[in-house]
Amino acid sequence: MKKILFALMFLISTLSYADSKCAHLYPNGIVLSVKNTIELCNTEYVAVYNTATKGNVFSSQKLNYIDITRKDYFKSDLRIDSTMRAELTDYSASALIYDRGHMASAEDTSDYISMREADILSNVTPMLIKLNRGKWSGLEKTVRSLKPVYILTGAVYLTDLTIGSNKIPVPSYYLKCAWVVKDSQPICFKALNDVDTTIYLVSYSEVKSRLKIQ
DSSP, X not given: OHHHHHHHHHHHHHHOSTTOSOGGGSGGGOOOOOTTXXXXXXXXXXXXEETTTTEEEEEEEEOOOOOOOOOOOXXXXXXXXXXXXXXXXXXXXXTTTEEEEESSOGGGOSSXXXXXXXXXXXXXXXXXXXXXXXXXXXXXXXXXXXXXXXXXXXXXXXXXXXXXXXXXXXXXXXXXXXXXXXXXXXXXXXXXXXXXXXXXXXXXXXXXXXXXXX
């Protein structure tokens, strides 16, 4: 019975986001859907997740700007069946190579409930340590200084590289868009998941194309 209920939930989630439970968390309240994914609503962000590949496609975050002290609360996403999600052990095996890289940034949350939710592994991808703690961290700080209303962060997977026993996919590169003014066009960036990447400016149309947003 449990498997049947999950299958029905999965089918409903993938058919359409027209009945989104958290449309307000998408940029300007416009729901962005991707085929063969599910929507995972949280307090301050929504994650769009591919259960077949066990990878986050993108997370969209609405910012509130209340400064709180960062703490770690990493945990698996129990809303997803155990055969379709990442576990902490998947990251521990490669801890000297990959960080648990946030899509919706935990640094941008406004309370500890939202910070805990940002640490759910459906909002995390394997990001090379040097990138996560170097240029990516710098990009997050730069974007944060712009005081955007929304931030969308996506991952593109071009190889079969995975980590852990659950074979969690490793992104080839990341995309990040920030809406500084509501209803405006965002400023978008691209960064390879590489130890010595360059941060590039890209168009929002390219971001939507790469993430296969409909």
